[in-house]
Every structure is written in structure tokens, then in C-alpha cells.
Amino acid sequence: MSASSDHAYKYRVAFGxxxxxxxxxxxxxxxxxxxxxDDDTVAGITRALDVQSAAGFTHLDVWGLFATFGWPTDLTSAVDDGRRKRIHRILQAARDRGMTLSYGMGVYSWGYDKILDADPAVxxxxxxxxxxxxxxxxxxxKSFEYVTRILDFVLGEFDFGAVHLESCxxxxxxxxxxxxxxxxxxxxxxLNEKTADYIKSRWPEKTVYVITISWIPIFTTFSQAELDRVxxxxxxxxxxxxxxxxxxQVAPEDRAGFLSRLKCAYxxxxxxxxxxxxxxxRGSYFVPFPRYAAETIRREFDEGIRASMFYQGPMSNPGVEVNVSVAGRVLADTRRHADDALAEVLEVLYKPVNQDARARLLSIFERGEEAFFGQWDNERFVKDWGRPMPGEFHLSQLFGTEPGAAHYLLDPFLDAxxxxxxxxxxxxxxxxxxxxxxxxxxDGRLEKIERGAIMTINLINTISVLKGES
Ligand SMILES: [Zn+2]
Structure with a gap:
């Protein structure tokens, strides 16, 4: 998909x-x-690349191809023949669709647990x-040597177009x-400067970006001295x-001044x-938010934002598929309004045969967005959690070894x-x-919406019975 540079985000990253x-x-x-x-992992990523490339995303940023918490100390044994072939298949699938992969790289943090055990000096x-x-x-x-050895191994053999550095x-x-x-x-x-410098010295064509997660406590913003350093x-x-x-982390009132001094994209x-x-x-929930995504992407472009890491998910879920499809189109052309992009996406994915069907479909997604987010209340989040509405939220708890409880249907997200x-x-x-x-x-998508709605109502009714709600 072509994107007008005057109206497009420069870095349109689908974040795995x-x-x-x-x-x-x-x-x-x-x-x-x-x-x-495994092959199911590859199939899910390939399906996601189909949706992302049609929507106009430039990169797929994906973590865990080689390691999660711990690279082996020899590094290369992280990939056996089967894993190596699958990584190359994913890289090729991205190239075939006009996209490139970003290598998700922990810098001193994420990926070093086994190295720390084997080499306590670092x-x-x-x-x-x-x-x-x-x-x-x-x-x-020696710590930085591990970082450069990982980069030499990964970028020496595998054709990533970008590196996502995450240090904290x-x-x-x-x-x-x-x-x-x-x-x-x-x-x-x-840490990020010296890692980026190393990458640029050896592979100047690679795009390098840094995320600032955990650099400062949550709900705080960078001080002026910290902004100067960034x-x-x-x-x-x-x-x-x-x-x-x-x-x-960049406070709203600091954003314009900060961006006027920052040489890279933000x-x-x-x-x-x-x-x-x-x-x-994967189909047990239906949480579309194409309108919010489109409106935020447009507003932030006007404020000088030129890059997005838009979160992904299973494309077999009709809410996820529409969120990504709409967001990518607006990132590629910020003149587009939510209604316009959503109407095009529904036309492509659902092929309604007449105006009535078109209007009903549009309404289903609008009601789907309102069903959940229309009930969010900032004051309730502050009262229950002492903090405002989250940017990121989860269906359940992040960690665990069984399908977790539906926290997203409980307070403070939804009250009775x-x-x-x-x-x-x-x-x-x-x-x-x-x-x-x-x-x-x-292609079966309406049946999937029905399934997501049924399972969500099951959960809500179960919660309501247990809580004694009428
Ligand atoms: Zn130290």
C-alpha cells in the first residue's frame, strides 16, 4: 500500500x-x-502479516524468535535446524508482503538469565x-560483549530490517x-546509545528504535534534565x-518543546x-476499538507523532482483525476518518451485499466498541487503583499457567x-x-463475532450471579 509521506506516519510498526x-x-x-x-506460531504470524501488509504497516516487531528470558551462553544453540528454518520462513513471508521484521532485542535486560547464571561476574x-x-x-x-555477540549472530545471519532496543x-x-x-x-x-552506535557502524541500513519502558516510575514524567538527556x-x-x-513519559505540556529539539522520530x-x-x-472475546484508534492516530499526528507501535493479536479474532486493519490504514493516510477506514475494511472483509447489510455491520462494530469502553469511568480507576485509565490492559493476569479469570470484565473496568x-x-x-x-x-467472521459475544455474556452472567447482582 502506498502512503503519502505528507500525511503518513513514517514508522508504522505492527507490534507482535x-x-x-x-x-x-x-x-x-x-x-x-x-x-x-512451531508451525502454528508461523501460521499465526503469517496470517497477521497478511492483515498488516494490506493495512499498510511497514514493520512487524516480534519478540522471542530466539529466546525469551535466557539466551544460552554459546548463543547459537538457541536455534536448532527446525527453529532456524521457521525464522527464515517468517522473514521471507514479511519480504513477500513488502514488509520487514524488527528484531526485538533486550539490552542488558530480557534474555540474559542463563548468561547471568553461567557468568556471575556480569x-x-x-x-x-x-x-x-x-x-x-x-x-x-564483558556485559557489552554479550550484546554485540548477540547482534553479530542475529544480524549476521537473519535479514531483519530494524532493531527494537529495550533496556529496562x-x-x-x-x-x-x-x-x-x-x-x-x-x-x-x-546503554542504548552505544548499542545503536554498534549496530549503525556494522549495519548502517538498519532502522534502530528505542522504547523507554520502565526508565522512570509509572505515572511520572521526565524532568527537564531527563528530557535534555533523551x-x-x-x-x-x-x-x-x-x-x-x-x-x-513526556508530559503533554512538554511534548511540543521536546519534539522541536529531538532529531529522531517520536x-x-x-x-x-x-x-x-x-x-x-482466541475467539472468546470481542473488543473492537477502531474508532478510538483512528481518532487517536489522527490527533497525535497533528501533534507531531510520526511513529506507531500498534499492538497486534490473533487475526482469527474479528475485533483484533478490524482494529489492526483500520489503524494501519489511518497510519498510512492520516487524512482518513474512522468511519471511512472502517467502511472500507468491512467492505473488504465482510463483503456486504447491500446498503442495509453495510449499515448493520458498521453498527455492530460501533456497538461492540461502546459495549465495553462506553462503561469505562476514569474516576472509578482512580478510586479503585489510585490511577487513571490504563493505556495497556489485559483480559486476565499476564503471568500464569492456566487460562485466567476474566479480569477485564471486573471492577474497575466494569462495575455492576x-x-x-x-x-x-x-x-x-x-x-x-x-x-x-x-x-x-x-468467510465465517459473523459466526466468530457471535461466539465472542456468547462467551462474554456467559462470563458476565457468571460474575453477576456470584456477586449477587440483579
Ligand atoms: Zn552495575
Missing amino acids: AWINDMRLTPLPLEDWPAPVL RGKLADGSPHPHAMCDANP DLGCCQCPECAGGKGMVDYNCR VQLGDHIDCLFDQGHTGY GTSGGRWLYPDARWD AGRKACKAELISILEDIPKLAGQCED
Whole structure:
């Protein structure tokens, strides 16, 4: 898909985030993030690439192709022949669709657990001086050697177009020579600068971007001194992502001044997103938000945002498929309104035969979005959690080894009245689906919406019975 550079986000990244988050079949007993890379993983990613490429995304950013928590110390044994072939198949599938893959790279954090066990000299420290469970220490030069060895191995053999650097998601070393010295922001900038410089020196054509997750406590924003430091990091990379899991780290009032000084692009994840759950039945929920996504993408473009890491999920879920399809189209042309992009997507995916069917379909997605998000209340989040509405939210708890409880249908997301209203909207959708019989060539998608609505109503009714709600 062509994109007008005057009106398009430059970096339109479909963020996987992990290899099995896009899987079409569940892994009900696998803890997050599931490391398996089998033919079903490849099938889910390939299906996602179909949707992403049609929507105009440029990159698929996916973690876990080689390792999750722990690279082996020799690195190369992370991939046997079967895994190697599957990685190459995924890379080829992206190229065939005019996209490229981003390598998700932990910098000192994510991927080093086995290395820390085998080579304790590189293990970082927590603030109280005790051993860090996941992070390396930059005071030992061997730590950076592990980073460059991983890059040499991955970028030497596998044709990634970009590298996503993430230095603090599992924490940072807090010793005086690391974050315990000049602070978290300076330390993370330092690590990412030298890693980006290394990549650019060896592979100048690779796009390099950094996300700032966990650099500062949640619900806080960068100070002026920290913003100054991040501006310097911008000289070394192509894009900086302030995703917004719990609000943006660059405060709204600082954004314009910060962007005027930042040499690289600045990106977000579109304001709000549902993080997929690989342990759940992939079709058991229906949470479309194409209108919110489109409106946020357009507004943020006007504010100077030029990059997006838009979260993905299983494309067999009709809500996920429409969210991604609409968001990609608006990212590629921010002149498009939500209604316009959604109407095109429904035309392509559902092929309604007449105007009545077209209008009914559109209404199903509008009611689907309203069913859930129409019940969110910022004051309730503040009251229950002491914090505003989340950027990222989950169906259930992230970690676990069984399909978890439906937290997204509980307070503070939905209270008793919210559950009742949500159920009423879903019932109205169930009433409409039979009226579309023979009116669409939807390849089974309407049946999937029905299934998601039925299972959600099952859960809401179960919660309501247990809570004694009328
Ligand atoms: Zn250290």
C-alpha cells in the first residue's frame, strides 16, 4: 500500500509483541511469554502479516524468535535446524508482503538469565546491593560483549530490517557505576546509545528504535534534565517510542518543546490497547476499538507523532482483525476518518451485499466498541487503583499457567451497571447477526463475532450471579 509521506506516519510498526501473541490456536498452559516456535506460531504470524501488509504497516516487531528470558551462553544453540528454518520462513513471508521484521532485542535486560547464571561476574545489582534477577551490570565490559555477540549472530545471519532496543523492562543494574550513579534515564540512554552506535557502524541500513519502558516510575514524567538527556539519545537512533502503558513519559505540556529539539522520530502505541492472552480461547472475546484508534492516530499526528507501535493479536479474532486493519490504514493516510477506514475494511472483509447489510455491520462494530469502553469511568480507576485509565490492559493476569479469570470484565473496568450495559449491547449484536444471514460473504467472521459475544455474556452472567447482582 502506498502512503503519502505528507500525511503518513513514517514508522508504522505492527507490534507482535511476542511470537505466540498472534497465534490462531491457544497455548492454554504456557506462561507468558510462551517460547514455542512451531508451525502454528508461523501460521499465526503469517496470517497477521497478511492483515498488516494490506493495512499498510511497514514493520512487524516480534519478540522471542530466539529466546525469551535466557539466551544460552554459546548463543547459537538457541536455534536448532527446525527453529532456524521457521525464522527464515517468517522473514521471507514479511519480504513477500513488502514488509520487514524488527528484531526485538533486550539490552542488558530480557534474555540474559542463563548468561547471568553461567557468568556471575556480569550480574547487576538491585538498589539494596543484592543480585539482580535479570539485568547485567555495565561496569563489567564483558556485559557489552554479550550484546554485540548477540547482534553479530542475529544480524549476521537473519535479514531483519530494524532493531527494537529495550533496556529496562525487566529492570536495570542499580550499582554506582550504572543506574545507581547518574540515575535511570542517563544510564538507559548510555546503554542504548552505544548499542545503536554498534549496530549503525556494522549495519548502517538498519532502522534502530528505542522504547523507554520502565526508565522512570509509572505515572511520572521526565524532568527537564531527563528530557535534555533523551534529546541527546535521539542523535543516535531513528525513533524513540514513549508507548504509554500507563500514560506518556513526556508530559503533554512538554511534548511540543521536546519534539522541536529531538532529531529522531517520536512514537506512541496509539493511546490504548488490549494486550492479547495466548492462554485464552482466541475467539472468546470481542473488543473492537477502531474508532478510538483512528481518532487517536489522527490527533497525535497533528501533534507531531510520526511513529506507531500498534499492538497486534490473533487475526482469527474479528475485533483484533478490524482494529489492526483500520489503524494501519489511518497510519498510512492520516487524512482518513474512522468511519471511512472502517467502511472500507468491512467492505473488504465482510463483503456486504447491500446498503442495509453495510449499515448493520458498521453498527455492530460501533456497538461492540461502546459495549465495553462506553462503561469505562476514569474516576472509578482512580478510586479503585489510585490511577487513571490504563493505556495497556489485559483480559486476565499476564503471568500464569492456566487460562485466567476474566479480569477485564471486573471492577474497575466494569462495575455492576457497566456489566449490565455491556451485556445489553452484546445481546443487541446477537439479535442482529441472524439478520445478516446471506447478506455478507464474510468467510465465517459473523459466526466468530457471535461466539465472542456468547462467551462474554456467559462470563458476565457468571460474575453477576456470584456477586449477587440483579
Ligand atoms: Zn552495575
